Amino acid sequence: MVTTDEKGPLTAKKKSVIIRSCDGDEFLVSESAAVLSTSLKKILEEKEDRLIHLSDIDNKTLAMVIAYLSTHADDGLSDDLKRSFDQEFVSGKEFDVLKYLVLATDTLQVTCLCYTVAKKMADIMKNKLVEWVRREFDIQNDYTPEAEAEIRRLDAWAWDDRQLEDD
Amino acid sequence: MQFHACRLTETTRDNRRVSSGPREKQAEFDVPMEVLELILSQLSLRDNIRASVVCKSWLAVAVSIRRANRPPWLMFFPKYGELYEFYDPSRRKIYRLELPELRGSRICYAKDGWLLLCRPDTRGVFFFCPYTREMIELPKLRLVDQIVAFSSAPTSLNCVLFTIEHVSNSVIAIATCRPGETRWSIVNYDCCMPFYSSIRNKIVFCNGRFFCLSVTGAIGAYDPEKCTWIVLSVGPPKCMMFFSVHHYWRANFMAEHDGDIFIVCTCSSINPFIYKLDLVHGVWVEMESLGDMTFFANFLSSRVMTDILGKIGSNVCFSKV
Numbered sequence: 001m002v003t004t005d006e007k008g009p010l011t012a013k014k015k016s017v018i019i020r021s022c023d024g025d026e027f028l029v030s031e032s033a034a035v036l037s038t039s040l041k042k043i044l045e046e047k048e049d050r051l052i053h054l055s056d057i058d059n060k061t062l063a064m065v066i067a068y069l070s071t072h073a074d075d076g077l078s079d080d081l082k083r084s085f086d087q088e089f090v091s092g093k094e095f096d097v098l099k100y101l102v103l104a105t106d107t108l109q110v111t112c113l114c115y116t117v118a119k120k121m122a123d124i125m126k127n128k129l130v131e132w133v134r135r136e137f138d139i140q141n142d143y144t145p146e147a148e149a150e151i152r153r154l155d156a157w158a159w160d161d162r163q164l165e166d167d
Numbered sequence: 168m169q170f171h172a173c174r175l176t177e178t179t180r181d182n183r184r185v186s187s188g189p190r191e192k193q194a195e196f197d198v199p200m201e202v203l204e205l206i207l208s209q210l211s212l213r214d215n216i217r218a219s220v221v222c223k224s225w226l227a228v229a230v231s232i233r234r235a236n237r238p239p240w241l242m243f244f245p246k247y248g249e250l251y252e253f254y255d256p257s258r259r260k261i262y263r264l265e266l267p268e269l270r271g272s273r274i275c276y277a278k279d280g281w282l283l284l285c286r287p288d289t290r291g292v293f294f295f296c297p298y299t300r301e302m303i304e305l306p307k308l309r310l311v312d313q314i315v316a317f318s319s320a321p322t323s324l325n326c327v328l329f330t331i332e333h334v335s336n337s338v339i340a341i342a343t344c345r346p347g348e349t350r351w352s353i354v355n356y357d358c359c360m361p362f363y364s365s366i367r368n369k370i371v372f373c374n375g376r377f378f379c380l381s382v383t384g385a386i387g388a389y390d391p392e393k394c395t396w397i398v399l400s401v402g403p404p405k406c407m408m409f410f411s412v413h414h415y416w417r418a419n420f421m422a423e424h425d426g427d428i429f430i431v432c433t434c435s436s437i438n439p440f441i442y443k444l445d446l447v448h449g450v451w452v453e454m455e456s457l458g459d460m461t462f463f464a465n466f467l468s469s470r471v472m473t474d475i476l477g478k479i480g481s482n483v484c485f486s487k488v
Binding site: 102103114115118119121122123125126127133137139140141142143148151152155157158159 | 198199201202205206207209210211212213214216217218219220221222223225226477478480
């Protein structure tokens with residue numbers, strides 16, 4: 001809900017912007033929601049253009065970010081409701097989905113969501129095998145076997161007493 | 168599937184690798200440094216160390232944000248003389264310090280780098296910081312078989328001292344004081360439920376209230392703002408249920424961490440029992456493990472810490488065996 005209050009010219013009238021994903025789909029977003037992203041806010045302040053093209057964010061990820069922004073721009077929702085929305089927002093999401101979300105929210109500078117997603121990713125990474133992490137992030141191991149063994153030996157206690165998971 | 172960094176074409180952010188040209192070597196690892204930092208900084212010390220084995224760039228980030236806590240030192244009071252010993256478990260080293268100002272005193276409680284001590288012969292009560300040797304005197308108080316605790320460092324604004332004295336099975340007396348005050352305020356409270364207060368009480372300050380565990384496993388809470396005392400309708404944890412004087416060798420320890428209250432009970436079994444207080448359901452929930460916490464058990468004031476470097480993490484540590 002956008003009201004004509006002292007929030008300044010940007011939110012004075014219910015204006016909308018169009019955001020286009022890298023797959024070409026367009027989303028109509030209220031300006032009050034868009035400006036919750038620091039990057040989008042900067043673009044809107046710099047130019048009159050009502051169409052913003054995000055060449056690196058796909059449809060699915062963009063739709064999720066916009067759902068988040070619209071919920072947080074809704075003045076009718078209490079902070080408690082928004083907090084529980086945030087928790088539900090990340091729960092049950094695949095690690096793969098979260099990876100794209102964390103990058104998109106970092107690019108769009110949606111600090112709060114970026115933090116929440118990073119925390120959820122860290123929760124999933126808990127007690128996982130190093131091989132699992134490498135696979136999920138698609139990382140090539142650049143250690144020599146000797147160098148890796150040496151690091152494992154230095155803090156052997158971090159590996160010794162727990163069952164680590166591989167899925 | 169490749170994990171590409173998304174980039175806004177229409178914004179320029181100075182600290183980004185926007186114009187870094189072809190990056191074949193990093194193609195498969197394209198998480199911006201600040202995002203990786205954000206994710207790794209949420210990991211426990213154990214997971215952080217494991218993450219450093221992923222690849223060289225993860226090692227650099229993991230090490231740069233690694234927080235490792237050192238276990239608390241143990242302080243030993245001398246039987247004679249004024250030479251106090253401080254034992255650092257992480258280095259297995261003993262430091263000795265002459266502290267004549269502590270002569271004739273005994274320890275009551277320790278928290279936030281401060282010790283609370285009393286002098287039984289003069290009824291004096293005072294704070295002492297062993298690092299700076301700063302001393303803060305408090306009004307005198309007669310202490311009879313009771314534990315005194317404090318909420319936070321005496322230099323903080325909302326420091327309160329708290330002690331509870333047994334009057335009868337249905338009446339207890341609570342004494343409170345704030346640094347700078349000239350006398351203790353002592354108030355009697357009737358308990359609807361029996362609460363046997365003794366020197367074996369355990370006291371922690373948590374979410375604005377002092378929680379006091381009695382030797383029979385009853386738990387009461389005192390709110391220093393509202394000056395209210397209630398005995399909570401929480402049954403004793405399983406291994407404290409059948410208390411008798413013959414179980415004098417049994418011990419329990421209570422500590423607070425991050426808004427939660429934990430107790431450790433030593434019974435006849437090899438491993439101690441660990442419980443967490445569930446205030447909503449009014450029960451002590453038995454825990455299978457401490458996870459990333461380390462419980463430093465002490466008769467007077469126990470402590471829970473996370474991210475302790477080395478083998479003692481995830482254990483219960485006793486000050487003497």
